[in-house]
Amino acid sequence: MxxxxxxxxxxxxxxxxxxxxxxxxxxxxxxxxxxxxxxxxxxxxxxxxxxxxxxxxxxxxxxxxxxxxxxxxxxxxxxxxxxxxxxxxxxxxxxxxxxxxxxxxxxxxxxxxxxxxxxxxxxxxxxxxxxxxxxxxxxxxxxxxxxxxxxxxxxxxxxxxxQAPPLHVTVVHPQIEVRTSDARSILKQKVLLKDAIRQWGNIAGLVAGLTKGDYALIGRSLEDVIIEPVRSILIPGFDEVKQKCAEAGALGGGISGSGPSVFMLSESQSTAKQVEKVMAEVYTRIGIDFHTYVTTVxxxxxxxxxx
Structure with a gap:
């Protein structure tokens, strides 16, 4: 070559x-x-x-x-x-x-x-x-x-x-910048044991859900009790987006990397498209420019x- x-x-x-x-x-x-x-x-x-x-x-x-x-x-x-x-x-x-x-x-x-x-x-x-x-x-x-x-x-x-089952992914990228180094600097260096245990359970559940093709298990394992509560303050509209996407049928999701993008996983393309609509409505209403992607793995x- x-x-x-x-x-x-x-x-x-x-x-x-x-x-x-x-x-x-x-x-x-x-x-x-x-x-x-x-x-x-x-x-x-x-x-x-x-x-x-x-x-x-x-x-x-x-x-x-x-x-x-x-x-x-x-x-x-x-x-x-x-x-x-x-x-x-x-x-x-x-x-x-x-x-x-x-x-x-x-x-x-x-x-x-x-x-x-x-x-x-x-x-x-x-x-x-x-x-x-x-x-x-x-x-x-x-x-x-x-x-x-x-x-x-x-x-x-x-x-x-x-291994993972077929999944549809919706991403919204609010047109703000969150530097990875800055997003790391605000993280706590120590966590409570009860939070660590809950997080371990979610990680194991997510891996099991992916490998078994269990969409329900994937959905209920998409929970973060350590990182997301801290980093979400950097992303305007995050809590509302997450709640309304769940109501629209998304399995779950959260901050992509260090943000500001937010992703949601869905079982079907039609749900992923509905999730995109919800994301767009939130950021249009709060007046932040954004870009969305509806894609797959x-x-x-x-x-x-x-x-």
Missing amino acids: SSIKIYAPATVANVVCGFDIIGFALQDPNDEMYMRLSDKPGVTIRNLDDYNLPTEPEKNVAGAALLAMLEQLPPGTGFEVEIRKNIKPGSGIGSSAASAAGAVVGANALLDNKFSREDLVRFAMFGEKVASGVKHADNIAPCIYGGFTLIRSIFPLDIIPL NNGGARVELV
Whole structure:
């Protein structure tokens, strides 16, 4: 392969109760990236959008991920990368993960798939550290593996792909920005034992519901008693959206990643569309611009094609 195009999907991380350990990939939207091997050693980045993100590799999430990969490659290896961000930075649907994961998936394709998917996650987490100051894989892993993934451990890295029934996803992105680093900084460092126990039960219930295809169990496990009560104050209209989406038939949902996007899971497309209508009504009434997506789970992850 000499020149390729990569489609790197948006992702939902945390999935309500699974802070930093559960995520899934979306069919839409996708970042678009173009890559080729270069005679110039290192990483050269060019932006194809108007977000004015850094092009210095060590300051760019895609660049940081590729620099980590280059440490495992012969001296003199180089990559040229062009990035078109269709996933708005700071949206809460894995914008930084799409860039980091897409870059290493593309580079691996150019290298005849030299590295395993687990290796790619490990490289891409260096990009997430640039974005948020912390290595985490709950966006990275589903972006690379597709579908739902459970991150049992970061050190050592242990990723478990989860089987899941067909699910429809509705996302509303209020046009405000919540920085991941800021959303992490407000979290409590200690939690009550009773809250931890309830959260463990919800995480186990969610995993069991997904693997058994039990929609009711999925729905009642989508409860967060630790993170959401703190972070929801950063998202105007959150409580109303959540309540009215439940009334419209959604299985459940909550903050996507660190926000401000809010996602809801539904069993059918018709319900997902009704949930979209409810979300739109809330944000129209409170006067905040927004964008919505009605999509499904992407079971393939980032994909590559020749150009």
